[in-house]
Amino acid sequence: MLSMGLNNAYIQQRLTDKFPDQVTGFEEPFGLLGFSAPAVMNLKIIQFLYEDEGLKFRFLTDLTAVHYPGKQDAELAVVYLLHNLVDNIRIRFKVYTGIGKPDIFTATKIFAAANWMERETYDFFGINFVGHPNLVRILNVDEMDYFPMRKQYPLEDQGRTDKDDEMFGRS
Amino acid sequence: MEEHHIRLKQDSLQKETTTLNLGPTHPATHGVFQNVLEMDGERIVGATSTIGYIHRAFEKLSERRPYYQITPITDRLNYCSSPINNIGWHLTMEKLLGLKVPRRVDYMRVIIMELARISDHLICNSVVGVDSGAYTGFLYVMQYRELIYEIYEEICGSRLTTNIGRIGGFERNFNDKVFSKLDRFQKEYPGVQQEFENLFTHNRIFMDRTIGVGAISAERALNYSFTGPNLRAAGVDYDVRVAEPYCAYGELDFQIPVGKTGDCYDRFLVRNEEIWQSLSMIRQAREKMEKEPPEVFHADAPAYYLAPKEDVYTKMEALIYHFKIVMGEIDAPAGEVYHCVEGANGELGYYLISDGGRTPYRLHFRRPCFIYYQAYPELIHGALLSDAVICMSSLNLIAGEMDA
Numbered sequence: 001m002l003s004m005g006l007n008n009a010y011i012q013q014r015l016t017d018k019f020p021d022q023v024t025g026f027e028e029p030f031g032l033l034g035f036s037a038p039a040v041m042n043l044k045i046i047q048f049l050y051e052d053e054g055l056k057f058r059f060l061t062d063l064t065a066v067h068y069p070g071k072q073d074a075e076l077a078v079v080y081l082l083h084n085l086v087d088n089i090r091i092r093f094k095v096y097t098g099i100g101k102p103d104i105f106t107a108t109k110i111f112a113a114a115n116w117m118e119r120e121t122y123d124f125f126g127i128n129f130v131g132h133p134n135l136v137r138i139l140n141v142d143e144m145d146y147f148p149m150r151k152q153y154p155l156e157d158q159g160r161t162d163k164d165d166e167m168f169g170r171s
Numbered sequence: 172m173e174e175h176h177i178r179l180k181q182d183s184l185q186k187e188t189t190t191l192n193l194g195p196t197h198p199a200t201h202g203v204f205q206n207v208l209e210m211d212g213e214r215i216v217g218a219t220s221t222i223g224y225i226h227r228a229f230e231k232l233s234e235r236r237p238y239y240q241i242t243p244i245t246d247r248l249n250y251c252s253s254p255i256n257n258i259g260w261h262l263t264m265e266k267l268l269g270l271k272v273p274r275r276v277d278y279m280r281v282i283i284m285e286l287a288r289i290s291d292h293l294i295c296n297s298v299v300g301v302d303s304g305a306y307t308g309f310l311y312v313m314q315y316r317e318l319i320y321e322i323y324e325e326i327c328g329s330r331l332t333t334n335i336g337r338i339g340g341f342e343r344n345f346n347d348k349v350f351s352k353l354d355r356f357q358k359e360y361p362g363v364q365q366e367f368e369n370l371f372t373h374n375r376i377f378m379d380r381t382i383g384v385g386a387i388s389a390e391r392a393l394n395y396s397f398t399g400p401n402l403r404a405a406g407v408d409y410d411v412r413v414a415e416p417y418c419a420y421g422e423l424d425f426q427i428p429v430g431k432t433g434d435c436y437d438r439f440l441v442r443n444e445e446i447w448q449s450l451s452m453i454r455q456a457r458e459k460m461e462k463e464p465p466e467v468f469h470a471d472a473p474a475y476y477l478a479p480k481e482d483v484y485t486k487m488e489a490l491i492y493h494f495k496i497v498m499g500e501i502d503a504p505a506g507e508v509y510h511c512v513e514g515a516n517g518e519l520g521y522y523l524i525s526d527g528g529r530t531p532y533r534l535h536f537r538r539p540c541f542i543y544y545q546a547y548p549e550l551i552h553g554a555l556l557s558d559a560v561i562c563m564s565s566l567n568l569i570a571g572e573m574d575a
Contacts, residue, residue, distance in 0.1 A: 029508065030266060032508075059396060061511075061520065061537065064522065066524060066532075081522070085414075088415075090509070112545070112546070113394065113395045115545055116542065116544075117542065124230075139222065141223075
């Protein structure tokens, strides 16, 4: 019965009741409820979203990361896209971590699918998923000694003047 | 005098299993990826997958490309059904821009996407046939994939990596040849599909080779984030076209076939039934399309949709936008959007972050086969080597999509 009225407002209420100070930054771009939490809380919140009878976010649609070089001590964001298939509602959950020690608890114990998704995220962003059973590179070569999707690794020669940032609207 | 012997690895004499490399370039893998199998006789007791051989850094490339130049990148994900990837990307951009396309464009897109789904499914199912020793079906349906590719060719000029459509619609209207080829396809293909199914569905050998092979329960499939026909074969009726209808799917009448056992046979049946549903959707979309004004094939989006060449030469505004589009000087609005479509092998998602610049700040592709391939070792545990090959082709793995 709880799930009959599952909507963004209800999810937000449940999360605020359960984690009053930790879950913040609620937003609804294009109807998708998004929020964030401190990095250490990621597993507790995912577990709650999974197990709570009123929420039941039991499908991990996607897991990836974003690099925001300007955010002091929160340069890397790990993004979880979760789906409640019964009520057909999605949420986007972000946790931020500093680039110096990017430790995040693994979600592999809850979702088998997180295994490769986390390996890919490690491979490209260098997120250290603590507790992951096999955290090694997956798409890049093993010998690679950097994390290529970080913003400090530009795709093209920055000396080129025909394709510099100014041309792309960034200064 | 010192004796020289072959140095064996420590404990290798005691080892009772055989290590076997399946791939990376074995013809039965239908793509460049490797499985290191641990065999006890002919039984598989362990498997490790190695992927990434054709990784092309699509997500990194996307961060330096104007939005319209990302469409050709999406071609190269699941290249058996490129139009779905292209249109999924255009829909993502339209969501970010808040752009509404004319109804006729929605129907045109449904027709193209369902053709792509048919071409993808018929390849997958006929390759399952090839791997079980029945080559005929493959050659038989291939003629009709050719016809589908000819339809693409009439619209966009290419066949495999289509780059079909634009943000806002299509680059050109469907011409008479498109409609006559569609007529031919709709008239002839049902008979071919029926005959293909007659060859396989109740064929004793085929059934023995596929029933119970590579099975997965609904619960495990969900935990592994399966989507598409692989999930539906396990009995879960999740389909993006129904859960979050896009284009014209909300007003079409169709059914979502589901299986029970999640094995290779059920996956085969689900795909066959989806082909019939796709044929029905194409028919419905064509009927509805006839009621729309025939000259409309794109939205009015001058900043994203290239003006006709004669306008570029004669009108100032068209010339300015042409220049800005080609030079990649269009600023997209800032926003964070996730959009997904039902790809031929599962939920194909685009997670796009725009910071208001001329290229994406971050673009991530949710690639269904990258996600479900990790279940492969579990699916083939205890199976025979020949079953592992069938299981792989019935999962519809596309290396291009997996490695991005």
